[in-house]
Amino acid sequence: MNCAQSVELMSDFQAGTLEEAEGHGVRLHLTDCPPCAAIMNELLAIIGTATLLRRGETTSVITFPDENVIWQRVRASLNTTH
Amino acid sequence: MSAAEINVAQPNDFTLAQQAAGGDESAFEAIYKRHFRRVYALCLRMMGNPTEAEDLTQETFTHLYRKIGSFRGESAFTTWLHRMTVNQVLMHFRKRSTRSEKTTAEGETPVQIVAGTQNPDRMPIIDRIALDKAIAQLPPGYRTVFMLHDVEGYEHDEIAQMLGVAEGTSKSQLHKARLKLRQHIRQQATLN
Numbered sequence: 001m002n003c004a005q006s007v008e009l010m011s012d013f014q015a016g017t018l019e020e021a022e023g024h025g026v027r028l029h030l031t032d033c034p035p036c037a038a039i040m041n042e043l044l045a046i047i048g049t050a051t052l053l054r055r056g057e058t059t060s061v062i063t064f065p066d067e068n069v070i071w072q073r074v075r076a077s078l079n080t081t082h
Numbered sequence: 083m084s085a086a087e088i089n090v091a092q093p094n095d096f097t098l099a100q101q102a103a104g105g106d107e108s109a110f111e112a113i114y115k116r117h118f119r120r121v122y123a124l125c126l127r128m129m130g131n132p133t134e135a136e137d138l139t140q141e142t143f144t145h146l147y148r149k150i151g152s153f154r155g156e157s158a159f160t161t162w163l164h165r166m167t168v169n170q171v172l173m174h175f176r177k178r179s180t181r182s183e184k185t186t187a188e189g190e191t192p193v194q195i196v197a198g199t200q201n202p203d204r205m206p207i208i209d210r211i212a213l214d215k216a217i218a219q220l221p222p223g224y225r226t227v228f229m230l231h232d233v234e235g236y237e238h239d240e241i242a243q244m245l246g247v248a249e250g251t252s253k254s255q256l257h258k259a260r261l262k263l264r265q266h267i268r269q270q271a272t273l274n
Contacts, residue, residue: 007261008257010257011253011256011257011260012253012257038205039264041205042205042206042208042264042267043260043261043264045205045208046208046213046232046260046263046264046267047232047260049208049209049210049213050213050228050232050233051232051233051235052210053127053210053213053214053217053233054233054234054235062122062123062126062214063132064119064122064123065122065132065136067114067115067118067119070118070122070136070139070140070143071111071114071115071118073140074114074140074143074144074147075107075111077140077144078107078110078144078147
């Protein structure tokens with residue numbers, strides 16, 4: 001297996017959905033290829049970090065609009081739906 | 083009044099929802115104020131555009147007002163509202179009819195695996211802030227699938243149904259989205 005093939009299969013490898021032979025091929029390649037192993041590690045870090053964003057747990061880089069302005073818009077639309 | 087006393091006096095979401103369903107606008111306003119940031123943050127992450135996120139936040143709360151009587155308290159209100167918000171965003175995509183065009187176009191874009199890296203051996207910091215910034219740079223189709231799968235936890239068969247695409251397309255888009263995110267994060271790291 002070459003690097004391009006290995007990268008192509010990384011998400012399936014992570015999900016555990018590859019056939020046994022393909023999974024074995026990716027595992028072997030990652031063992032022998034530090035650049036591909038680094039890519040795999042970074043993808044795993046992205047996947048792991050994504051779960052921290054779930055359910056609005058972080059609002060670290062978001063600039064929120066004025067909630068009162070949006071509320072007035074919501075209120076106006078409620079009056080038209082009554 | 084102490085903070086603890088104020089907390090005790092706050093009615094829970096279910097009570098407020100029942101009051102709002104009965105026409106109590108102040109109860110609905112209390113729900114809005116409690117959940118506004120959460121809904122806006124989700125809309126912004128999925129849309130990647132503050133103006134559209136504001137519009138969708140408004141639409142979501144308007145829709146919530148009409149449907150709030152159907153909340154029975156069987157699940158957490160936040161979970162119920164979260165799903166409603168995701169559905170509103172997806173409905174918005176369908177109305178614009180841009181989803182399939184953009185995902186298809188972006189799906190054909192070759193991803194440069196190590197482009198923009200000065201030092202490919204060094205792993206950049208991948209934290210919530212870096213990821214949030216990178217998500218904002220994703221093309222809409224990639225962002226939607228990544229948000230639904232890796233952030234929201236939907237399965238590929240559910241995403242395929244929601245977006246009206248094949249399950250394989252969802253898988254493929256997700257993989258390309260992750261590679262794009264990695265590329266954006268690396269590029270950002272080299273600029274810092």
